[in-house]
Amino acid sequence: MPKIVVVDDETIFRRGLRAMIASWDPDWEVVGDARDGYEALELLQRLEPDVLLTDIRMPKMDGLQLQTIARERFPGLLCVVISGYEDFSYLQQSLRSGARDYIMKPVERDELTRVLDRLKEELRARKAAAPVPLIAKDDRMLRQQAADQLVAGIMRGSVGQQHLDLLSQLGIELGESYFNCLVIKLDKESVERERYRQSDPSLFQLYIQQFVQEILDHRMPGFSFIFSETEVAALVNMPGTDMAKLLEIAESIRRQMKSLSNLTVTIGVGRPVKGFESMTIPFREAGIALLYRLVVGGDKVLDYRCAAQGQEFKPDMKRWSWEALERAVSEGRRDEAERLVELSITELCSKAGTPELVHQQICKLLIHFYELSEDMGLTDGWLGGQDIRSLLVEICSISSSRELIDVCRSLLGRLASGIASGSKPPEREPIGLAEKYLEKHYHEPITLKDIADKVFLNASYFSTLFKQRTGKTFVERLTEIRVEEAKRRLASSEEKILSIAETTGFANIRHFNRVFKTETGVTPKEYREDVRSRR
Structure with a gap:
């Protein structure tokens, strides 16, 4: 029947x-x-x-x-x-x-x-x-396999050609040079509580994933997949670093989702990177941007660039108080960090005006330290396995300034201790973190202010500190890293010199040739020929 x-x-x-x-x-x-x-x-x-x-x-x-x-x-x-x-x-x-x-x-x-x-x-x-029909079943299985492998690759921090090959079998060709990531999260409050409780949550995720893929199919090459029980991710392929079109697509997803289905979503957007193998970077950034939902609310598109620079937050409190705290924590000085937590939060509570602003600023600060702990590999020890999202929810439920101070003292004091006893000395303070960031992102357009913001320091202070600790200016060190990478590729690959110039962060081939000769005494072509003649 x-x-x-x-x-x-x-x-x-x-x-x-x-x-x-x-x-x-x-x-x-x-x-x-x-x-x-x-x-x-x-x-x-x-x-x-x-x-x-x-x-x-x-x-x-x-x-x-x-x-x-x-x-x-x-x-x-x-x-x-x-x-x-x-x-x-x-x-x-x-x-x-x-x-x-x-x-x-x-x-x-x-x-x-x-x-x-x-x-x-x-x-x-x-x-x-x-x-x-076998074709439909095979296609579905292939999509699931591609999604599963991408999730596994992202969790390992390693994606590569095998993932692109799987997507190609699905007819998804990602031939442009740059990649970025969206992370889309359903705002549960937009669903009737009883409906959500009785439903299989995966149905909502599947709906969002299909919705996102349909928009990408018409607007930009990409692949959407269910990343977790609460998040859908979208890998997108871009011809350059201009974010305008991608942000417009993200806003269109948010707006149409609300209009057509009466559901709201919050979307985190990372920064574009060159090369598919670097795709884990914008994915992580999109996830961090999404954390700011706790500060600014849902039903929004949150751009990591704006979130990282504090552009989503008003009003901004005195930066010096946070900078002093940042230095104490990142240099592993627990007692000083705990003292500054007490002073800073006391001042914040007296001047912020509303509890919401207090929670916003502290969530912003903790997200920054979460990034720091992630870079140093200390998150598990610091948070004891607790998810950063649940921690921020707890912070936003605290209504006592004394309790808020005690919780933050414990958190940041514990992080300072973890940094002080860590096994990676170069990463114990802002300059070590800045060096690590340069080594990973040398191929991107980076300014001194970008790095200073990344380690939560004033640009002028960071510049002086960087020269004191390394003996080089920020520009000299960045140039040194780029030239060393170019030398490695010239010696070990058949890659064209123009391509090496573009992928090591130089503005154009003329600039590359000039800087390379200044640093090494020979042109890139002469360097390659000399290395090969000595083999």
């Missing part, structure tokens, strides 16, 4: 269709009905029907969106759409997306029975021959 689920936002039509199907052919079993796409997905997962009969125009999740997700999740399901004459363009999209047939409103008994008879024959033939 074939099973069918009916979906329409009007109760009278659902009942009418149920009665019409039951009176015509007792072989059909209407196993459930739903008023929108969300309810329908829950029924499809629980009841596993053979046929989905759905209206196109519905609130929250319409028939097209439902069909898109159902096709991915239930490849053997047959879909029939019900459409009014004014929805003909939607109907065309639905048929292109694989709908088996359509019925026009008002639904006539003869038309409905014609469609059902045809579907019953198709189901009988399918049962007698091969079940679910």
Whole structure:
């Protein structure tokens, strides 16, 4: 007996269709009905029907969106759409997306029975021959494999050509030079609490993933995938470092999600990097940007560049107090760090004006130290396995200044101790962290202010401190790192000199040739020829 689920936002039509199907052919079993796409997905997962009969125009999740997700999740399901004459363009999209047939409103008994008879024959033939089409199943499995491998690669901090090859098999070609990442998170408060509690959370994630992929397919090369139980990620391919188009796409995702499904999402956006192997960097940055949701609220696009520079926060408190605290923690001076926590938070509570501003500033500070601990590999020891998100939620629930001071003293004192006893001396203070950052990001356009902001120091103070600790200016050290990398590539690869210039951070080939000769006494070409002649 074939099973069918009916979906329409009007109760009278659902009942009418149920009665019409039951009176015509007792072989059909209407196993459930739903008023929108969300309810329908829950029924499809629980009841596993053979046929989905759905209206196109519905609130929250319409028939097209439902069909898109159902096709991915239930490849053997047959879909029939019900459409009014004014929805003909939607109907065309639905048929292109694989709908088996359509019925026009008002639904006539003869038309409905014609469609059902045809579907019953198709189901009988399918049962007698091969079940679910292998191509659809293989495609679904390949997408899942690509997503699983990307998640694993990101968690390891290592992605490479094998991931691109898998995406290519899916028809997703990422041929541009630059890559970036979006991390999209559902704002749970935009869903009725009871609905979310009763639903399978993966249905919401699947819907968001499909929604994002559909927009990317029309706007920018990319691949969306479910990264965790609460996050969807999108890898995007860009021709350059201009972020305007990507931010516009992110805003379009946020706006359309809210308009079409009455759901809100918050989207973190990283910074573009050159080369697919560096894609883990913008992913991490997008995740950090997303943390600022606790400070500025949800239903927003959060750009890591703005978040890292504090542009999302108003008003800003005196920077010197945080800089002194930053130095004490990063240099491993626990007693001084705890003393400065007390002074700084006492001042903050007296001048901020509202509890919200106090929480905003402290969350901002803790996110910064989270980045610091991540760079130094100390996060697990510092937080004892606690997730940074849950920590920030706890901070925002504290209403006593004394309790806030005690919690932050303990946190930052513990981090200072971890840094003091760490096994990586160059990374115990801001200059060590700056050196590490330069070694990882030398190929990007970096300014002294960028690095100073990264280690939470005033640019002038950072410049003086950097020269004192390293014996070189910031520019001299950056140039040294770039030239050393260029020498390595010239000696060990067949890469073109122009390509080496571009990927080691030089503005153009002329600038590269001039700086390289100043540093080494020979041109890049002469250096390569000399190295090879001595082999």
